[in-house]
Amino acid sequence: MRTAYSVETVRAAERELMARLPEGALMARAAAGLAAVCAELLARRRGRVYGSRVVLLAGPGDNGGDALYAGARLARRGAAVTAVPMDPARIHPGGLAALRAAGGRVAESVPARADLVLDGLTGIGGRGGLRPAAAALVERIPAGALVVAVDLPSGVDADTGEVAGPAVSADVTVTFGAYKPGLLIDPGASRTGAVRLVPIGLELPDRAELEALQHTDVARLLPLPGSSSDKYRRGVVGVVAGSEQYPGAAVLAVAGALRGGAGAVRYVGPAADAVLARYPEVLVGRGRVQAWVVGPGLGSGRAAEVERALADRDVPVLVDADGLRGLDPEVVRARRAATLLTPHAGEAAALLGVAREEVEAGRLAAVRGLAGRYGAAVLLKGATTLVASGGVVRVNPTGTPWLATAGSGDVLSGLAGALLAGGLSGGDAGAVAAYLHGLAGRFAAGAPAAGGIAAGGAPVVAQEVAAALPEAWRSVRG
Numbered sequence: 246m247r248t249a250y251s252v253e254t255v256r257a258a259e260r261e262l263m264a265r266l267p268e269g270a271l272m273a274r275a276a277a278g279l280a281a282v283c284a285e286l287l288a289r290r291r292g293r294v295y296g297s298r299v300v301l302l303a304g305p306g307d308n309g310g311d312a313l314y315a316g317a318r319l320a321r322r323g324a325a326v327t328a329v330p331m332d333p334a335r336i337h338p339g340g341l342a343a344l345r346a347a348g349g350r351v352a353e354s355v356p357a358r359a360d361l362v363l364d365g366l367t368g369i370g371g372r373g374g375l376r377p378a379a380a381a382l383v384e385r386i387p388a389g390a391l392v393v394a395v396d397l398p399s400g401v402d403a404d405t406g407e408v409a410g411p412a413v414s415a416d417v418t419v420t421f422g423a424y425k426p427g428l429l430i431d432p433g434a435s436r437t438g439a440v441r442l443v444p445i446g447l448e449l450p451d452r453a454e455l456e457a458l459q460h461t462d463v464a465r466l467l468p469l470p471g472s473s474s475d476k477y478r479r480g481v482v483g484v485v486a487g488s489e490q491y492p493g494a495a496v497l498a499v500a501g502a503l504r505g506g507a508g509a510v511r512y513v514g515p516a517a518d519a520v521l522a523r524y525p526e527v528l529v530g531r532g533r534v535q536a537w538v539v540g541p542g543l544g545s546g547r548a549a550e551v552e553r554a555l556a557d558r559d560v561p562v563l564v565d566a567d568g569l570r571g572l573d574p575e576v577v578r579a580r581r582a583a584t585l586l587t588p589h590a591g592e593a594a595a596l597l598g599v600a601r602e603e604v605e606a607g608r609l610a611a612v613r614g615l616a617g618r619y620g621a622a623v624l625l626k627g628a629t630t631l632v633a634s635g636g637v638v639r640v641n642p643t644g645t646p647w648l649a650t651a652g653s654g655d656v657l658s659g660l661a662g663a664l665l666a667g668g669l670s671g672g673d674a675g676a677v678a679a680y681l682h683g684l685a686g687r688f689a690a691g692a693p694a695a696g697g698i699a700a701g702g703a704p705v706v707a708q709e710v711a712a713a714l715p716e717a718w719r720s721v722r723g
């Protein structure tokens with residue numbers, strides 16, 4: 246499990262550690278790790294550190310201090326290091342002295358050429374959009390320079406990933422002690438480049454504010470058939486989806502459920518012919534199920550079917566798409582079994598009564614807000630998919646922008662429904678489904694399976710995502 250900790254938690258751990266260490270020791274550790282990464286990048290780029298041009302954008306706080314101390318280390322190895330303070334009257338005094346002692350210099354404006362720029366404007370102390378003096382320096386970053394963000398790209402909110410106004414886009418981010426949520430959640434996440442974690446000895450609580458599952462976590466959670474399994478014990482998924490207008494949504498949700506490991510899938514709705522033509526395995530009509538999936542492609546005027554599924558209070562229910570319209574928090578809160586809501590930003594915005602842009606700019610607040618309001622697990626789809634349940638939020642590390650294609654959300658809801666029927670909690674079913682769906686998207690697109698959200702590969706259609714799910718299972722199980 247990869248974890249990310251809030252600013253408050255990181256600061257508390259820092260305080261505790263600082264009390265036990267000589268003054269400046271923590272910053273020295275951070276700067277040493279930062280300088281080592283920069284040296285490695287310069288060596289890769291130019292063959293050596295000696296003679297390379299390094300520019301430090303130095304903010305007024307400790308983030309600037311880290312950059313200055315790291316710059317001093319690079320200067321001692323022969324780099325030509327120039328610090329540009331955001332505010333010359335407020336620059337980290339110890340860092341400045343160290344840089345000067347190592348032969349570095351200070352300039353008022355950003356040099357026109359640089360091999361590497363260290364962004365030390367703001368770190369976990371940054372608040373709101375970058376102030377004009379900081380934004381002006383960011384604008385002047387020379388084209389072609391490698392940009393290394395210190396702790397996090399300046400202008401990104403460490404706790405939420407929100408970006409209000411200008412912000413640095415880094416090639417590499419060197420973060421200290423722990424990942425911060427803003428490095429993993431868009432729009433911040435798309436500004437970090439590759440993230441490198443430098444341990445500084447922080448002792449952090451077991452439970453993080455944000456988690457990201459990895460292969461081994463998913464493998465542990467996957468419901469697998471055993472020797473005593475039969476189709477009922479593996480879980481029957483009831484799919485209430487599709488309409489005359491959108492029969493394909495039913496086919497795709499069923500595909501996701503079958504490939505998600507359901508023992509059987511029951512289809513309820515007007516698209517039975519289309520479903521059976523594609524999947525003769527499917528049972529048609531109501532009957533006992535271990536989880537319901539309601540909503541994909543329902544169209545309007547089908548609220549009674551959504552209510553009926555939710556009224557089955559002891560059966561887990563996933564509500565997606567049209568099923569989410571006007572969903573009553575009291576009805577969901579009254580349920581005993583798991584409820585998983587899977588909105589995209591537009592549907593989440595409608596449920597919260599805010600503009601879609603507000604959800605996209607503040608994804609963490611939106612997913613937490615919905616989970617709190619409905620007392621349910623919520624999977625918020627999009628460039629970074631978040632799953633909130635019981636106070637914990639998980640960010641999905643797999644996926645590809647190629648998944649932004651009609652019907653891929655329907656496959657996801659069927660898949661998550663199968664995992665609910667297999668006995669996973671709402672939060673686990675959502676996180677595991679997003680993980681497998683993201684991997685399947687990458688396999689279908691021919692994009693690399695590892696690394697951050699990759700744009701490699703070619704267009705995919707939703708059916709191919711469903712067809713690639715077995716490959717995703719196999720890769721997770723190793």
Ligand SMILES: NC(=O)C1=CN([C@@H]2O[C@H](COP(=O)(O)OP(=O)(O)OC[C@H]3O[C@@H](n4cnc5c(N)ncnc54)[C@H](O)[C@@H]3O)[C@@H](O)[C@H]2O)[C@@H](O)CC1
Pocket residue numbers: 259263271272275276304305306307308309311366367368369370371372373374375376379395396397421445
């Ligand atoms: N506390 C510690 O023990 C350690 C801290 N470290 C570094 O210290 C950083 C935190 O330092 P600080 O608490 O001094 O905070 P920062 O250096 O992140 O930022 C605070 C400063 O930036 C200014 N500022 C805030 N928002 C701004 C905005 N939107 N535009 C322009 N300026 C803005 C503030 O006026 C303040 O002077 C971490 O991110 C990390 O880089 C590391 O050295 C590791 C150890």
Ligand SMILES: Nc1ncnc2c1ncn2[C@@H]1O[C@H](COP(=O)(O)OP(=O)(O)O)[C@@H](O)[C@H]1O
Pocket residue numbers: 566589625626627628629630644645646647648649650651652653654655656657682
């Ligand atoms: N920019 C993006 N990057 C990665 N994944 C995305 C992006 N945009 C959307 N997705 C994913 O694509 C799927 C689209 O689902 P949804 O919006 O419900 O579409 P539909 O209703 O057509 O099925 C979701 O899994 C979502 O997380």
Ligand SMILES: [K+]
Pocket residue numbers: 308364365366367368394395396397398399
């Ligand atoms: K920074």
